Amino acid sequence: MQQVSINTKDLKKRMYAEQRSLWIKRFFYNKMLVFGSLLLILLGFLVLILPFFIKSDPLVMDTVNRFKAPSSEHWFGTDSYGRDVFSRVIYGGRVSIIIGLAVTLISGFFGLVIGVCSAYYRSLDHILMRFCDGLMAFPAILLAIAIMATMGPNSFNVVIALSIVFTPYVARVVRSSAIVIKEQTYIEALKSQGASAWRILALHIAPNTISPLIIQCTFIFADTILTEAALSFLGAGIPAPEPSWGNILYDGKLAIFNAWWMTAFPGVALLLTVLGLNLFGDGLRDLLDPHTNKAKK
């Protein structure tokens, strides 16, 4: 028989190590998450770091070299004004991703606050949730177009419009998981010990809604990028000449007979980014929250 030494410290250490390795294993077992992360890291590098190193300016026009096909000098060719499509796609991506991040953070924050509060205070719940229902009754792009039409097209307004559009979607998800947590006995116990409502909300309920919140935010990120591209494509988003994937594609549409590269490259960039985010979100959901319905969004 083998002698087993019982040392709680060792045991605990071993347990934690095992748990850690299990998480790492589950991460790598989850192909979607791995692929999604790799794609996002790559794109993040290209879009956020590369602009510091490339020389070509996305705004400089060169009327001599209009509609040049991709070459070693212009990797993605040039557009109708002779601008370098490669640097426009990179800078456009930067705009798209920064707007996406900003909208995700803002709507994530307000969604969390609204969701947690309406789960906790029943009187607020009615008002807040009816309001969210009302906002969600608008198709996202349409509401964004309406808000943009009144505020005028610029990047700051795009962020505000999309944050208004997406906050209810976050609030909904946070609220439903916060309600479950609120009903749990330990919250009752805290209340009976006289913990203040704010303390319970901030320290006990909010942290427990984190995983559905993060998952939802990943999808909001993807949706923001899609919606911003659509807005800019329609001319209600980022105004020219500042590049964004949406308005580069709009230029591409006008020149579709002359320059396929003006459509293809920003299109692929947009597709890969959204695909990366969707993969990441799906994978994350499998990892953190394996019981929820997969196709629900």
Add this chain to the structure above:
Amino acid sequence: MENDILLEVKNLCTYFSTEKGKLRAVDHISFSVKEKEIVGIVGESGCGKSVTAESIMRLLDEKNLVSYEGEILYKGNNLLSLKKNEMQEVRGKEIAMIFQDPMTSLNPVYTIGNQIVEGILTHQKISKKEAKQKAIDLLRFTEIPSPEKRFDQYPHELSGGMRQRVMIALALACNPKLLIADEPTTALDVTTQSQILDLLNKLKDELNMSTIMITHDLGVVAELCSRVIVMYLGQIIEIANVEDIFDSAQHPYTEGLLNSIPHIDGDRSKKLNVIQGTVPTLDKVPVGCNFAGRCQYATDKCREVEPELKEVMDNHFVKCWNYELIRKTNKEENEIATPY
């Protein structure tokens, strides 16, 4: 072998492919069911009794990643080698099954009548009208009040006991030769349980049918069965006639199961005997005897070498190295106990 054997299971193994590798949920089991006999399969949850039943019906085919070994001979034909459509002919017509949870076993979007008629029409070429009449007769036979009315009701309008009666009617729809009842009373409250047991007893008397009764309740076994199979961790550890099990269980696990039943006339201050430890999971099946880790009689031999299922008395099989020792201790206990 006698020729009145209806079902014979030979060395059946059922495997599940999982993340943790291939798990053997049923481990080389062999038993037989004679005509008109009621056999009980007993064991704790997760011991493989439901998987055995579902293997016989081949219901696990529908989930991927399940594989079988061995033979399941029904009237001499191996069910495991049947094609899908041949198996569909067997299900419902030859072998029928009742499940544990009547609340979820009926399709919520169709009426009771629709579901029974479907079962009848699957195997019998009769008109819809005749099928409806037959369904109502079946509902009446299972003692459902006002069966004509129930026929057009949806499952959620019926109580749990009523739904289990509907399930029984459904199972009887095509006069099967073998009925497998997988914990038919577990999910019901006590009064309903005894009503359902009465109904099953009635079936035994009135129909020409064999039954496999899967349960963890030895009371049910005592009331209905003539023979008992005890399973532990995918294996059969003891088979005996019902009297022999209750009078002279040979396997320490069976003994433990029997001792964990409270007796209303017994000494209440005496603590119930509970089997120590918990069932190991399927991915950590021990070497040697599966039960050794929890067995008070276990020796080094038990931990190293697996015993075989051996006939120790007439029609009484045990899978244990120490059955003689256990028999002896039991006798002594009984002798001490008799003076009362």
Add this chain to the structure above:
Amino acid sequence: MINYVFKRILSVIPVLLIVAVVVFSITYLTPGDPARVILGADATETEVIELQEKMGLNDSPIEQFTRWFGNLLQGDLGDSYFMNKSVMAAFADHFMPTLSLALMAQLIAILIALPLGIFAAVRRGSVLDQTVMGISLIGISVPSFLLALILVLIFSVNLGLLPVAGYQPLTAGLDMHLRYLLMPAVALGAMQAALITRMTRSAMLEVFNNNYIKTAHSKGVKEKKVLFKHALRNAALPILTVIGQTFGVLITGAAVVETVFNIPGIGQLIINSVERRDFPVIQGVVLLISITYVLLNLIIDLLYGVLDPRIRLDKK
């Protein structure tokens, strides 16, 4: 059932009210003076003040809202600043192409998605399943206008098979109608198809785990019948929900795709109005589409009652 219908219809009213309030506030908060927009830069100050008075722009917001809402209830959404017609008339003029496009996209999506989703669920884990899931993941990542551009690039620019842009109404013949709508409908329907495929698959998988499927198998019911009679009927509710919810998105998506193909639908109307800052039209279009969207979801909810006896008979 009547109870259920009544309750569902009542629950829509507050939502519609909030929609109206939001739409009103968006325009009310608009910087700039509508009177000035209508009259143009050349107008004199007195002309502007006169028009302001006439339009009631100096009244309190509550008064303005009540007036607007009263008109709304009578089906009057005001007049366009630039087109010589009412908003209602403008909407009606542009609605048919959009509806036709959205319906066709929906039809294509359902025809593709239902069988694929069911097969993927039945053959869970197989190569077919993984391929379908992979494609559908790409499907939900491609915005419809991008797919539209790609299709144009392939089928019109390179192969010359289909017209680049344009629209023929149904009166020009069904074949012409379809010829012009095919590419836009495929572009629009693709994401829809991907969503429905994913939903169908997961709804079917969830239903497969139910005991009544086991019961059906144990009765000896044929595989196909178990699948279509027992499983699909129960999976229908979540599938229907996703179809309903996304149909509203489809209509707005149609608006975006229209601009790629120059289809004279709602999309063109709203884009032109945004450029011209024609607020009554923007307001009206947003309102009408949102109302359509809310009513569609109401219809889906009522269909639930038909499909699921548990809801139909719920007395709560």
